[in-house]
Amino acid sequence: MKSIRIFFLLTLILVASSGLFAQGAPKAAGSNLTIGLLMVGPYNDHGWSQANYEGMQYVIAKVPGTKLVYIDKVNPADRPGTTASQLGESLVAQGARFVAFTSDDMTDEAIKFAQAHPEIFVIMTSGDQQWKEGKAYKPLANMINIMGRMEYGKMIAGVAAAMTTKTGQIGYLGPLINDETRRLASSVYLGARYAWVNYLKKDPAQLKFRVTWIGYWFNIPGVTSDPTQVVDEFFNSGCDVVISGIDTTEAVTEASKYHSQGKDVWAIPYDYTKAMDEGKSVSLGVPYFNWGPAYVKAAKDAMAGTWQSHFEWNDPDWKNINNVDTSAVGFKKGVLTVNASQTVDKFVKELAGGLNLWKGPLNLQDGTQYLAAGKAATDLQIWYLPQLLQGMTGQSVSK
Amino acid sequence: MHESRPVRMLFGSGSIVFALLLTSLVLLATGTNPVAAYSNILQGAFGSADVAANVIVSWVPLMLVTSGLLVTFTVGLWNIGIEGQITLGAIFTVWAERELANAGLPPGLVIALAMLAGAAGGALWAMLAGVLKAFGGVNEIFGGLGLNFVATALNLWLIFGPWKRPGIASMSGTLPFDPSLWMPTITPQSRLAIIPVIIALVGIVFVFILLKGSYFGLQLKAVGKNPRAAYILGIPTWQRMMTAFALCGAFAGLAGGVQVTAVYHRLIPSISSGYGYSGLLVAMLANYSAIASVPVALFFAALNVGSIQLPIVLKLDSSLAGVIQGFLVLFVLLGNGIRTRIFGRQDSHGARPARSKRSKSGRQCEGDDHE
Structure with a gap:
C-alpha cells in the first residue's frame, strides 16, 4: 500500500514538474x-x-x-x-x-x-x-x-548644454514620440534647468528649450523629417546647442559645418561612446549606453x-560612471570650458549623493500637476511620462 | 532569317549566364566567393521547411501583383502606380478590419470582407490613374508615380495620425490586430497561411484564361497592339483600359490585403514592400507569360528570402539579390533586343506592351476620330 502511495506521489510530482517545465524558462544552453x-x-x-x-x-x-x-x-x-x-x-x-x-x-x-x-x-x-x-x-x-x-546621462547632457549656451536656447532633436523619448527629452530639460537656476543663478523663464521630433530613430528619406534640416533650423533660429535624441550623428555633423563657418554652436550626440568622433571640436560630451x-x-x-x-x-555605477565593466550608462565629456567641465563633475557627484531631479513640484506641459512639492516620481511615473514637462516647447503627444 | 526554338532557348539561357557572370564579378570585386554567396542564398531559401514557407509567403503578394500587371501590360499600359495600389489595398483592408472588429461578425467573415475592401481600394486607386490618362491626357507612368507618392503620404498620415498607437507615433505601424483577425496559418508556429496561396493560384489561372481564352482578353490584346485600329474595329478602347486598370488594381489591393492580414497584421509604412516594382520585373522576365511568371515570381521570392543569409553569414549587403534581379531583367531585355535585330520581330510569345507602335491612348484615339 505504501509503495502504491509513493508511486502516485512520484507520478504527481513528475506531472507537476513537467507542467512547470513546459511553462518555464528554456533549458540551460551549457558551455556553448x-x-x-x-x-x-x-x-x-x-x-x-x-x-x-x-x-x-x-x-x-x-x-x-x-x-x-x-x-x-x-x-x-x-x-x-x-x-x-x-x-x-x-x-x-x-x-x-x-x-x-x-x-x-x-x-x-x-x-x-x-x-x-x-x-x-x-x-x-x-x-x-x-x-x-x-x-x-x-x-x-x-x-x-x-x-x-x-535619464541620468541625459540630465548630465542638460547640465553641459546649459553651462555652454550663450543664447539661452537649447534644441532637442527628437526621434518619434513615445514614453521613452518623452522622459529622455524631459531629463535633459531637468538637467539644463537645474544648472541654469542652481549653478548659473538665472531666471528659469529665460531658458528656452525646444523639442522637434523627426518621426523615427534615424532619417528615412521621404518618410521622416530630415534631421539635417531640423538641426539647421535650430541653429538658424537662435539655438546654439543641439542635443540629439536620435540614433545617428547629424547634430554633430551639422554643428561641425556651422563651426567651420565661424559660428559658436555645439552639439551633444547620443547612444554610443565614440559618437563624438564625428565632430570632436563641437561635441560637448556624449551620454551613452554600455x-x-x-x-x-x-x-x-x-x-x-x-x-x-x-x-x-x-543604474550607472556611481563610483565611476564610465567603468566599462560595471556601469550601464555613462557620460564622456567633450569640449567643455574648464568651468563647465567642473560643474558637470560636481553635478555627477550630486547625483551619486542622491540628488533627484524627478521630484516635485513639477507640472506637465499643459499645466496639470505631475508631482506635488517634495514628492519623488516613482519608476512607473518616470517610465510612462504622459507629456513633456512645463517649460519645454514642442509636441508632447503624436497628433 | 528564321528564329528557331533552340535559338530562343540559347538567348534565354545566355541572358541568365551573363547576369550571373556579371554578379559574380561584382562579388569578386568585393572579395567574396560567388559560389559561397549563391549557395547561401539557396540554403537561405530552401534549406529548411520554415525558410521554404517564407519563400511562399513572399511569393503570394508578388504573384498577385504580377497577375494584375499581366493584364495592364496586355492592354499596353505601364502601371507604375502599382505600388500605390498595393498600399491603398492595405489601407482599405485595415480600415475594414478596424470597422468590423467589434461588429460581432465571425472573424473569418471579417477577414474576407477586409480582403474584398482591399481589392476595391486597389481597384479604385488604379482607376484614378486610368481616369488621369483617359480624361486628363496624363501618361500612366507619370500619373502612377504621382499617385504612389500620394498613397505613401496617406499611409504615413494614417499611421502617424488617426490610426496611431495610443499616444505613440511609430514607424513600427499601427497596433497589431487581435490574432483572431489574422489569416489562419497552417500551424500555429508557421508564418504560412494557405488561403492567400489559393487566392494567388486562382488569380493567375484566372488571368491565364482571361488573356488566352476569352473574347475580352482578345479585345485587350487588340487595344494593346494598336488602340487606334482596335477603336476603328469597334472595341471600346478607353473602357478596356479602365477595366484593365481596375483588374490590376484589384490584384494589387489583394496583395496589400495579404500583407495586412497574413504577414504584418497591421499597417506599416512600407506595406507594399516593393512588390509592385518587383512584379514589373517578374512580368518582363517571364516575357509577359502567365505560366512563366509563376516560377519566375518564385525565383524572385527565393532570392529575396535567401539573400537574408548574405549579411548574416558573409557580411554582405542583401541588396545583392536586387543586383541579380536587375541584371537578369536587363540581360533578358538585351537578349530580346539582339534577337529581334538578327531575326526580325516575331510576335509569337503572347501579349507584351508595344508602346513604340503608338503614341496615344484609346480615349485620345476617339478624339482623333472626331476631329
Whole structure:
C-alpha cells in the first residue's frame, strides 16, 4: 500500500514538474552559446545600433564559449518584405539560441518570436513587457527586458548644454514620440534647468528649450523629417546647442559645418561612446549606453540555467560612471570650458549623493500637476511620462 | 532569317549566364566567393521547411501583383502606380478590419470582407490613374508615380495620425490586430497561411484564361497592339483600359490585403514592400507569360528570402539579390533586343506592351476620330 502511495506521489510530482517545465524558462544552453543580434540601424552607425553591437562583442570577449551572429538594418525601409521575427529565425537557423531584439520598434515581432520559440532565450532591449507592474506586462518565460537609466546621462547632457549656451536656447532633436523619448527629452530639460537656476543663478523663464521630433530613430528619406534640416533650423533660429535624441550623428555633423563657418554652436550626440568622433571640436560630451555588463549577465544566466524572466532598468555605477565593466550608462565629456567641465563633475557627484531631479513640484506641459512639492516620481511615473514637462516647447503627444 | 526554338532557348539561357557572370564579378570585386554567396542564398531559401514557407509567403503578394500587371501590360499600359495600389489595398483592408472588429461578425467573415475592401481600394486607386490618362491626357507612368507618392503620404498620415498607437507615433505601424483577425496559418508556429496561396493560384489561372481564352482578353490584346485600329474595329478602347486598370488594381489591393492580414497584421509604412516594382520585373522576365511568371515570381521570392543569409553569414549587403534581379531583367531585355535585330520581330510569345507602335491612348484615339 505504501509503495502504491509513493508511486502516485512520484507520478504527481513528475506531472507537476513537467507542467512547470513546459511553462518555464528554456533549458540551460551549457558551455556553448550562439547569440543572435538584431539591430534596427547599421551595425556601425556610431549610435544606438553600434552601442548594442559592441555590447555583444563585449560578451564574446568576456564569456568563453559564446559566438555572435547578427543582422543589422532591421527596419521596414531597409528590409522590405521581411519581419523581425522572420529575421530572428534566420539567426536561429545559424545556431542562435539567444536572440536579442534591440529596438522598441521590434516589440510586436519579438513577442511573436518569443511565443513561437519558447526554447530560445530572448532579450527585448528597451522594452517593458516583463515588468510586472508595467502597463505592457505580458509574461513570457523566455524573455527579459534590459534598459539603462539613460535619464541620468541625459540630465548630465542638460547640465553641459546649459553651462555652454550663450543664447539661452537649447534644441532637442527628437526621434518619434513615445514614453521613452518623452522622459529622455524631459531629463535633459531637468538637467539644463537645474544648472541654469542652481549653478548659473538665472531666471528659469529665460531658458528656452525646444523639442522637434523627426518621426523615427534615424532619417528615412521621404518618410521622416530630415534631421539635417531640423538641426539647421535650430541653429538658424537662435539655438546654439543641439542635443540629439536620435540614433545617428547629424547634430554633430551639422554643428561641425556651422563651426567651420565661424559660428559658436555645439552639439551633444547620443547612444554610443565614440559618437563624438564625428565632430570632436563641437561635441560637448556624449551620454551613452554600455550594454556589455547586462548582456554578459544575461548570457551567463542562459548558459548556466539561471535565466529568469524579468525587467531590469540599470543604474550607472556611481563610483565611476564610465567603468566599462560595471556601469550601464555613462557620460564622456567633450569640449567643455574648464568651468563647465567642473560643474558637470560636481553635478555627477550630486547625483551619486542622491540628488533627484524627478521630484516635485513639477507640472506637465499643459499645466496639470505631475508631482506635488517634495514628492519623488516613482519608476512607473518616470517610465510612462504622459507629456513633456512645463517649460519645454514642442509636441508632447503624436497628433 | 528564321528564329528557331533552340535559338530562343540559347538567348534565354545566355541572358541568365551573363547576369550571373556579371554578379559574380561584382562579388569578386568585393572579395567574396560567388559560389559561397549563391549557395547561401539557396540554403537561405530552401534549406529548411520554415525558410521554404517564407519563400511562399513572399511569393503570394508578388504573384498577385504580377497577375494584375499581366493584364495592364496586355492592354499596353505601364502601371507604375502599382505600388500605390498595393498600399491603398492595405489601407482599405485595415480600415475594414478596424470597422468590423467589434461588429460581432465571425472573424473569418471579417477577414474576407477586409480582403474584398482591399481589392476595391486597389481597384479604385488604379482607376484614378486610368481616369488621369483617359480624361486628363496624363501618361500612366507619370500619373502612377504621382499617385504612389500620394498613397505613401496617406499611409504615413494614417499611421502617424488617426490610426496611431495610443499616444505613440511609430514607424513600427499601427497596433497589431487581435490574432483572431489574422489569416489562419497552417500551424500555429508557421508564418504560412494557405488561403492567400489559393487566392494567388486562382488569380493567375484566372488571368491565364482571361488573356488566352476569352473574347475580352482578345479585345485587350487588340487595344494593346494598336488602340487606334482596335477603336476603328469597334472595341471600346478607353473602357478596356479602365477595366484593365481596375483588374490590376484589384490584384494589387489583394496583395496589400495579404500583407495586412497574413504577414504584418497591421499597417506599416512600407506595406507594399516593393512588390509592385518587383512584379514589373517578374512580368518582363517571364516575357509577359502567365505560366512563366509563376516560377519566375518564385525565383524572385527565393532570392529575396535567401539573400537574408548574405549579411548574416558573409557580411554582405542583401541588396545583392536586387543586383541579380536587375541584371537578369536587363540581360533578358538585351537578349530580346539582339534577337529581334538578327531575326526580325516575331510576335509569337503572347501579349507584351508595344508602346513604340503608338503614341496615344484609346480615349485620345476617339478624339482623333472626331476631329
